[in-house]
Amino acid sequence: MASNKEVHASSIGEAFEMFFKNIKNYFADFGKALSKGDIAVKLSTVLMGAGYFARKKFIVGLLTMLMEAAFIFMCIFYAAPNLAKFGTLGDTVRSTQFDPLTMQNTVIEGDNSFLILLNSVIVLFLFVVFILLWIHNIKRAYELQQDYEKGVHINTFVEDVKSLFNGRFNVTLLALPTVGIVLMNIIPILILIAVAFTNYDQQHMPPSALFTWVGLANFKNIINLSSGSSAFGYAFFKVLGWTLVWAFFSTFTCFLGGIVMAKLITYRKVKFPKFWRTLFVVTIAVPQFVTLLLVRYFFGDTGIVNSFCASIGITDFLKSIGLVASHLSYIPFLTHPGWAKFMIIMINIWVGVPYQMLIATGVLLNIPESQIESAKLDGANTWQIFWHITMPYVLFVEGPTLITDFVRNINNFNVIYLLTQDTFVTTNQTLANANAKEVDLLVTWLFRLTNDYYNYKMASVIGIIVFVICAVFSLIAFSRFLANGREESYQ
Amino acid sequence: MENAIKRNDNFYLKEEKLRSKKKTELVSTVVINVLIAIFALIWIIPIVWLLVTAFSKYTGIDTMHFFPAQGWTLNNFKVVLFEPDSVCQYVAWFKNTFVIAIFSCLISTTFVLMVSYAFSCMRFKGRQTMMKFSIILNMFPGVLSMIAVYFVMKQLGLTNSHVGMVIVYSAGSGLGYLICKGFMDTIPTTIREAARLDGASEAQIFFKIILPLSKPIIVYTVISAFLAPWADFVFAKLMLNSGISSDWTVAIGLYNMLGKDLKSHYFSIFCAGGLLISIPISVLFLLMQKYYVEGVTGGASKG
Numbered sequence: 049m050a051s052n053k054e055v056h057a058s059s060i061g062e063a064f065e066m067f068f069k070n071i072k073n074y075f076a077d078f079g080k081a082l083s084k085g086d087i088a089v090k091l092s093t094v095l096m097g098a099g100y101f102a103r104k105k106f107i108v109g110l111l112t113m114l115m116e117a118a119f120i121f122m123c124i125f126y127a128a129p130n131l132a133k134f135g136t137l138g139d140t141v142r143s144t145q146f147d148p149l150t151m152q153n154t155v156i157e158g159d160n161s162f163l164i165l166l167n168s169v170i171v172l173f174l175f176v177v178f179i180l181l182w183i184h185n186i187k188r189a190y191e192l193q194q195d196y197e198k199g200v201h202i203n204t205f206v207e208d209v210k211s212l213f214n215g216r217f218n219v220t221l222l223a224l225p226t227v228g229i230v231l232m233n234i235i236p237i238l239i240l241i242a243v244a245f246t247n248y249d250q251q252h253m254p255p256s257a258l259f260t261w262v263g264l265a266n267f268k269n270i271i272n273l274s275s276g277s278s279a280f281g282y283a284f285f286k287v288l289g290w291t292l293v294w295a296f297f298s299t300f301t302c303f304l305g306g307i308v309m310a311k312l313i314t315y316r317k318v319k320f321p322k323f324w325r326t327l328f329v330v331t332i333a334v335p336q337f338v339t340l341l342l343v344r345y346f347f348g349d350t351g352i353v354n355s356f357c358a359s360i361g362i363t364d365f366l367k368s369i370g371l372v373a374s375h376l377s378y379i380p381f382l383t384h385p386g387w388a389k390f391m392i393i394m395i396n397i398w399v400g401v402p403y404q405m406l407i408a409t410g411v412l413l414n415i416p417e418s419q420i421e422s423a424k425l426d427g428a429n430t431w432q433i434f435w436h437i438t439m440p441y442v443l444f445v446e447g448p449t450l451i452t453d454f455v456r457n458i459n460n461f462n463v464i465y466l467l468t469q470d471t472f473v474t475t476n477q478t479l480a481n482a483n484a485k486e487v488d489l490l491v492t493w494l495f496r497l498t499n500d501y502y503n504y505k506m507a508s509v510i511g512i513i514v515f516v517i518c519a520v521f522s523l524i525a526f527s528r529f530l531a532n533g534r535e536e537s538y539q
Numbered sequence: 540m541e542n543a544i545k546r547n548d549n550f551y552l553k554e555e556k557l558r559s560k561k562k563t564e565l566v567s568t569v570v571i572n573v574l575i576a577i578f579a580l581i582w583i584i585p586i587v588w589l590l591v592t593a594f595s596k597y598t599g600i601d602t603m604h605f606f607p608a609q610g611w612t613l614n615n616f617k618v619v620l621f622e623p624d625s626v627c628q629y630v631a632w633f634k635n636t637f638v639i640a641i642f643s644c645l646i647s648t649t650f651v652l653m654v655s656y657a658f659s660c661m662r663f664k665g666r667q668t669m670m671k672f673s674i675i676l677n678m679f680p681g682v683l684s685m686i687a688v689y690f691v692m693k694q695l696g697l698t699n700s701h702v703g704m705v706i707v708y709s710a711g712s713g714l715g716y717l718i719c720k721g722f723m724d725t726i727p728t729t730i731r732e733a734a735r736l737d738g739a740s741e742a743q744i745f746f747k748i749i750l751p752l753s754k755p756i757i758v759y760t761v762i763s764a765f766l767a768p769w770a771d772f773v774f775a776k777l778m779l780n781s782g783i784s785s786d787w788t789v790a791i792g793l794y795n796m797l798g799k800d801l802k803s804h805y806f807s808i809f810c811a812g813g814l815l816i817s818i819p820i821s822v823l824f825l826l827m828q829k830y831y832v833e834g835v836t837g838g839a840s841k842g
Contacts, residue, residue, distance in 0.1 A: 231691065236687030328579070518678045
């Protein structure tokens, strides 16, 4: 076994350095195994498992050989036909031909660009996995050779299996979850990335039509601000702006609201704190799609809030100060861009504050009592204690969660979709050309592009950009909050 | 003499201060309680609206009255529970969602516990790399890659099937190990070391020592995994797109009731359905919230 000692990186730069060092070591070990290995190790490069046979590990050797055979089989019957067309993503369009025997038109299936892409991605992924296994097989053969030369005991097959529940239990534990993650996360992400470089959209829909590689055209399209043929550049920067504004406000309003609410409820003068807390928690226990849809009709143009506001004169007042256009007889809570953005953030406070309150209550309870006591002895008042002791502590504990919340809000699909879908109609023609709306987040825009307009190429580009944004924020956050030495400061 | 008078003055001054302090104390108590009552009112209004509309005789959206003006009835619940029609198949949806939730909960919990133990209690080559990789992977939101997920599932013939839904909800769940790992990190290593000295294997430590000690976080993981399919809307809408309403989950079924042509007939039924599903979820959620807070705060400070 290699050394189990772990070195922690304290900055992104060091992390990268370590990463490259690890890669270097990985290949250095491989080279050493190849050059210093005996005939069995060298034979392993062609005939995988040879190294195992040489050390009398017949079952493992046989299994490895079978795996190699299966891989070769896969290459011939699955990989080759798909990879052959990977460069063009297919060239035969589906066509119909008149069949004189049956007197009917028969469909001749052409190439399906998407299937070629999908299968090729899977094949390429399998190639990478196979190469890693191949390298592992050679290294392992060399290790066995060394063990043999030193006279170290070599495990039998039964011992190998037993070690899967002891020393190598991690392999057993991680195998199935990894398969799941590959299937549900890695392969889809790879496909998404590939699609961003194609012209896969409504005009190029398999199986009736083909699509092909277009290089960086889609990326150019999305940062192209000149409003010529497409409005995507314009829409993209508008939607991106609102996404960031939304993520910032929704995160911080809920965070601060949660602390204030928690402070309020745990304040010693408040009667029945448990009752109030349960009341707030019940509001988040009702599923979001129920409450949000309900609230959407609550604030509808002809909804009950509007009736109420009209009857007590709020609507007229808002008209007189110019917040509501004079030709409207209602307050456009969720139908006017400005109002809708404001209301969405407000409604999100309604949704999010109880959650944050729950967390904040727990955090506040854990504040080291001694610090507050000593501050009191030094004559600090309530506000000073709040700003100089409570807040730093809360920020310390909740810092990472805050960033995850920010990232989650960038992708907060539910709130925006359930509040505005079907009710908000954009009047901005340029935005409408790109199938976007003022209140859209990048993710809701992406969802509409794929679900309603089949514009997969642009959706993929947006998906990649969102990922990059989220990754940057998370990496900055994690390196700041989880840097070494910071973890122990409150322990 | 002079000194005595001064002292006396001081005494009265103090008395005065105390009394005014008591007064402000009373005022602030009232103000703060009223404030919290107002907040509570704002937060509870939509829930009350849901409650009363569920009992309303008027089936559409009443735009003039908060409380049902045409009288109260239990009919909406009767429709939801006993009179399925082409739009409302509530019992079937409930059953579908329940089955999906049970299975995805089982798989998710198992995966999360397995990954957490491996990352928290074992030290092996590539552990750090794998953890970092999974954090980055986890940042890629499911919504973004769902189209590709959809095509992969379609390729496997698993769209419009509940097996497919279970896979969608649980296959990637191993990535959500952070909170659970944070909890396992707090279990003292000495316990494991002692067991190892006694000759216990890793598998035995996992099953006989760590799992029993992790009860709170297991409860949290189980409940949150169970609740996910009830709240999910996007994937269900994408995957179960055949239009056969009896195949749907509760979320899409209820959403469909508020379509343009349907909502004037089904709004109060939507409320009744929403209320019914909220009750079990609320109970579970209240159970879970304790562990949720523990998990988030505990996990966050451990990293």
